Amino acid sequence: MRQIVLDTETTGLDWRNGDRVIEIGCVELLDRSLTGRHYHVYINPGRGIDAEAVAVHGITEEFLADKPKFADIVADFEDFVRDAELVIHNASFDVGFLDAELERLGRAKLGALCAGVVDTLKLAKEQNPGKKASLDALCDRYEIxxxxxxxxxxxxxxxxxxxxxLAMTRGQESLMIGLDEEAAPRESDSEGTPVLRAAVRVLRASADECAAHDAALADIAKANKGLCLWLPPEPASAG
Incomplete structure (x- = not known):
């Protein structure tokens, strides 16, 4: 499985208003391992850069003055990402910008060029509802x-x-189990002797903990007019 983790920097926030891509960075994963291959380029957008954008990425018009246009690098970019699954944080932003650049040149959009897109922002919000999901916040969460x-x-x-x-999806290389696959070999020491793992200790909740849990759910239901995902719906009253 080949995946390309991709990010862009831009002149502003909206490709619909004529903002352009000014930097592309990609790293390659093969079977969930970093290969060391990467693609990186700065691009002359042929237009100004919003001051707010410069404050975020620090890339100036002067720095980009001698850099190639998107048309000059598009073939190399396509070659690097072709047929791979893209991994992007807030994918609609980067995909929208890159599709706009490709469309200006009459070339196929990413949907036709690549195998699909994983949006890590959406994935992070699904895994941890209500928690911050910026790249910095996720680095803190996974101790990166x-x-x-x-x-x-x-x-x-x-x-x-x-x-x-990789930290977010650890253990999820596949969601399907092949029934005809051979069992994985048991873990062994340096001399080939099987290593016996200690049994997992299961701690049951005490009566007080169960009561506190029930009380917390009741408070949630009360605050949400009787709605709580973790409580069964109340039976409809007769009549």
Missing amino acids: DNAHRELHGALLDAELLAEVF
Whole structure:
């Protein structure tokens, strides 16, 4: 399975208003392992950059003045991501910008070029509802060092996102179990002797803990006019 973790930086927030891509960063995962291959390029957008955007990524018009146009790099970009599954944080943003760039040149959009897209922002919100889901917040949650991230940068952010994605999806290489697959070999020591793992200790909730749990659910139901996902619905009154 080949996946490309991708990030972009742009001149502003909305490709519909003519904002353009100015940096693309990609790192490659093969069977959930970083291969060391990456794609990184700065792009001359042929237009100004919003001051708010410069404050985020630090990329100026002067820096991009001698950089290639998107048309000059599009073939290399397509070659790197072709047929891979893309992993992007807030995918609609980056996909919208890149599709707009591709469409300007009359080329196929990412949907036709790549195998699909995983949106890690959506995944993070599904896994931890109500919690912060920015890249910095996820780095903190999964204990990934991002102290060197003073400004946004497409390649740096793609590298951090790759680590976050692997941590978020650890143990989920496949959601299907092949019935005809051979059983995995038992763990052994250096001499080949099977290692016996200690039995998992199961701690049952005490009566007081169960009562506190029930009380917490009752408070949730009361605050939500009787609605609580973790409580069975009350039977409809007769008549």
